[in-house]
Amino acid sequence: MEDVLQRLAEVSIRQQQIAEHLATRLGRTEDELAAVRAAAAQRVPLPEPRAQATRLLPKMTADDDVEAFLQVFENTAHREGWLEDEWARALAPLLTGEAQRAYFSLPLTSADSYVEVKREILARLGLSPVSAAQQFHEWEYKPRVPARAQAAELSRLAQHWLLAGNPTPTQVAERVVVNRLLRALPRAHRQAVGMRDPRDVRELVEAIELADAVHPSGAGDRLCYFEDGKGFSYTAEAEYSTLMVESSGSVICCLC
Template sequence: MSWAKAALKSTAMEELVKQMVFVNVQAQTRHEEAMAQQQQAQAQAVAAQQESTHLLAAQLAAQQVATQTQINALQEAMQQLAPGRDQAVVTTGNHVSIRASHFLQKLSASDDVEAFLTTFERTAEREGWPQDQWAGLIAPFLTGDPQKAYFDLPLEDAKNYDRLKAEVLARLGVTVAVRAQRVHCWKYCPDQPPRSQMHDLGQLVKKWLQPETLTREQMVERVVMDHYLRSLPKDLQRWVSHGDPKTAALVVEMVERYTVVEDLLRPTSRRGPVLPPPVRPASVPRREASLDLGTSTPKSSSSVLQRPAATRTAGDIQCW
């Protein structure tokens, strides 16, 4: 009996071991299958990532090519629209053609003429355009009164840019006197930013004194002339300003001419000769002199009447 029990126990143990081995084998198999699936999924993910990377690389390369193409096209357009100094002037035989239309637009009614002329000058200097051709280059872009000023100038003056500019500004009432008046009329406005007002005042002074074109001595002379003119009497100031003198010497010359003309046109009775004051004879006693004043002789009367006349004439002399 004990043997049979031992055999049954051994058989049960073997069955248990077999089941455990079978379970372990199944578990290992499932683990291996799971690992295989995980590896396969990772491989698919890597492949998908690689494919996505390749696509992104291809897109980036295509974008770089397109960007480079656009850059090249833009550079070509810029070279055509804004050529360099050597390309701005195209020489054909003995004639020089300047493509000013690539840089300028026609003057409109809302444009500031001074700003328009300044822009043209800076463009012409940057591009190296010959200054003797500036008047002809800007003429097609003028409209309105500036265009009339160009056509009203003589042919030789119309070829000179400085004379054309002066005529255009004068036609529009923009003179040195007007610019000076703008400076003197400037006032601080509490409602506006202080910095912008300082900038505006600086621009007004620059337009008046023109430091880009005038020397230091010429700017000082302009300030002196302005103060001198403002100190003159109104009639004289108006007459001198109408003559528009360009230098201090011309201002003084005009003032001197005005003074001489005024003195010549003054009535003779007012100007009168300058007579010395009467001298009383030392030998005539005071009593006799007083008696003579009472006589009616022509000589006494004449001598007495002449004295206040001489004194009055000397007092009527005026200095101009």
């Protein structure tokens, strides 16, 4: 019996020692946490991206390359660790001219998105993917300009046209096919299809089929003649409008 009581007493003492040890550790932990909180409260808060942007970057000028300016801004934002949700607000004070008007023309929900702001600015300045595609196909080599600079410009146009929006390789291929097929269409079809703004091959084919129903095949350019033998041509669009010719001679109808 005495052995049992002694054993119980030892267990009780041990439990008391453990409780005292835990209480001591808890007190130390609370002291350390309080010290960390005090140190954090004394730290100088980091300036917001909007204030940093005006300090680190100059305002856009009329002579600036807009795409290069936006690229410098993005590089700075990444380096400084700004949250992307703050990029649009940080960029706004740096904009001037048409870029500034593009920003303020957006609704509030879009003005908070850097992607939307950038897209609108580039579109306003004729640097949309559609415009880049047009410039890419109209590009010509200039003998007096360094080849390296021309290659860089052509590469920039191709990337802006084909890589806008981070497309997949399949989507890039579709952009090339859509553009090439659209350019090969007859004028009447090209205008009708272009108004539907097809974004992939399926949409393009549907738009062409609809244009076929409106503009019958073979209704391309035709040649008409005055009675004096002088000729002039008209396109398929003339079938949908009144043909007016200012001439003393009469016209032989060629619509039939």
